[in-house]
Amino acid sequence: MDSTREALRRLVVGTLMPGFVGTTVAPWVTREYAAGLAAVCLYGANVAGPEQLSSLCAELRSVAPDLLVSVDEEGGDVTRLHYPTGSNQPGNAVLGRLDDTALTRESAAAIGRELTAYGINLDLAPVVDVNSAPDNPVIGVRSFGEDAALVSRHGVAAVEGLQAQGVAACAKHFPGHGDTVTDSHLALPRVDAPAEVLEVRELEPFRAAVAAGVACVMTSHVVVTAIDPERPSTFSPTMLGDVLRGRLGFDGVIVSDALDMAGASAETGIPEAAVRALQAGCDLLCTGSETTEDDYLAIVDAVVAAVESGRLDRTRLADAAARVERLRRTFAPGAVVAAAASKEVLWSEDTVAQAFSVSDAARAWQAVDAPPVIVQVASEPNLAVGRVAWGPEAAGLTTDADDVRAGAKVAVAGRSLEPGHPAWVVADRLRAEGHSVIVVECGWPRGEGDVVTYGGSVVAARALGRLLGVRAR
Incomplete structure (x- = not known):
């Protein structure tokens, strides 16, 4: 050349x-x-x-x-x-x-x-x-x-x-x-x-x-x-x-x-x-x-x-x-450290939960005297997000829908909950089985959802768990 x-x-x-x-x-x-x-x-x-x-x-x-x-x-x-x-x-x-x-x-x-x-x-x-x-x-x-x-x-x-x-x-x-x-x-x-x-x-x-x-x-x-x-x-x-x-x-x-x-x-x-x-x-x-x-x-x-x-x-x-x-x-870089996983910001779960939208139905669900569980339903991500871990499942807070015990109250979590999303089918099935059920939107609200978290990060998921009384396993 x-x-x-x-x-x-x-x-x-x-x-x-x-x-x-x-x-x-x-x-x-x-x-x-x-x-x-x-x-x-x-x-x-x-x-x-x-x-x-x-x-x-x-x-x-x-x-x-x-x-x-x-x-x-x-x-x-x-x-x-x-x-x-x-x-x-x-x-x-x-x-x-x-x-x-x-x-x-x-x-x-x-x-x-x-x-x-x-x-x-x-x-x-x-x-x-x-x-x-x-x-x-x-x-x-x-x-x-x-x-x-x-x-x-x-x-x-x-x-x-x-x-x-x-x-x-x-x-x-x-x-x-x-x-x-x-x-x-x-x-x-x-x-x-x-x-x-x-x-x-x-x-x-x-x-x-x-x-x-x-x-x-x-x-x-x-x-x-x-x-x-x-x-x-x-x-x-x-x-x-x-x-x-x-x-x-x-x-x-x-x-x-x-x-x-x-x-x-x-x-x-x-x-x-x-x-x-x-x-x-x-x-x-x-x-x-x-x-x-x-x-x-x-x-x-x-x-x-x-x-x-x-x-x-x-x-x-x-x-x-x-x-x-x-x-x-x-913006010349500085030195690279051996491991850079940061844990310095510990977000208050109560603070993050203040961003959530919580309906009257969700408040009534909270008052139900029953053990709470979260069931997460797979939701197709957009290409910008990709296959990143998200929601209550990423925070270790979920139970499989088939493993929900009798007498439990259930929060069904998904994101982009448009009509036809499988979360609605899961919620209907669990109600038919006698459970008290609410639906959680882990994304931007599409007009439905008893709780809206405005995001699927692990931070938001942990705040959701605290709000609903569900602890990580």
Whole structure:
């Protein structure tokens, strides 16, 4: 490779943040770091436990000392550090319901301390989407709430908590994924709200995060018709240049949401999506959780070819790489510890339970003189959450439906309890067997549920157990 093309390739890989397969460092990551790779992203499939994660991060730092290492550690339902066991933080919806910004700041700071202990220096959080669509299939309890002012103040607290620990925060998913009923992992959502609503609802939390000095903003693969009716935000120069850079004054790193999502690349493929994202103004490209070496090289080749053909301006590419390099230097990692499982934040179960919604029927159930049990019903997660441990089962609080003894009162727990969810069938069966039964929604309320916990974290589950009088076995 001649020096000119080598320099171009170095710029290209300086804008990429691939995932990789496995629980040890993929050999190609080491090679590409030497060639200028900017970042990698760790996912749940890369994590088997705290000791293994420490080893993985130590290995990464030994071969790539100033690499940006990122995760989606939102706390609550979306966790990567605690993927096998469930999050040790309550999650955004619970924090928003409590509405104490000091608690939100401390939750984020605790996450930041844990990340820095592992040598992870970019957290793809907080979510600052306003969850204005109750049946939103992908945001829900990842949001602080449905009010823009509340989301703004808690988003700022989360940014401050993370960045005070030396971890770059990333407000997402610009300009807002909360008013959608389509999951962008699976299809291309649209937001059809008028411009005046977008201004005071979707944009306000991002405006606040920018004013608070957030290091990064992540795009959404969502078409916002009042601003750009043709292109998803990730590929919209209007959205990223005119709105985010211009009107909001953001000067940090624009990170694409994962380009392997259907909303980004179902029609074009990931390499073409990478070119389009850079053209639009993205600086750091999240390529997806299972990026192979062949996938990665195809992306590199496509972006190099786009510059050589004149489709992608080299100055735009150089600007993106320079922004990422500044981010790497600003949030340079410290030392990696041998084991970084943090137990420093002991959430009061009574405090967390204050966020719950508890119906009169649930209060009456509490008064029934019978031994309480919890039955958890399997609930399909969205792709952002993944197969993380969740709910009362993760906290050791459950009994199998077939093992419920005569005379017991039963709380049937599930999440996303829409009509047709199997939890309703289980509840009806147990009532028919003579049990006093309530139903617990461990997610965002869909209009039903005698108790709503606003999240499935282990922290929320333990608070639920205390509320219902069920102890871990």
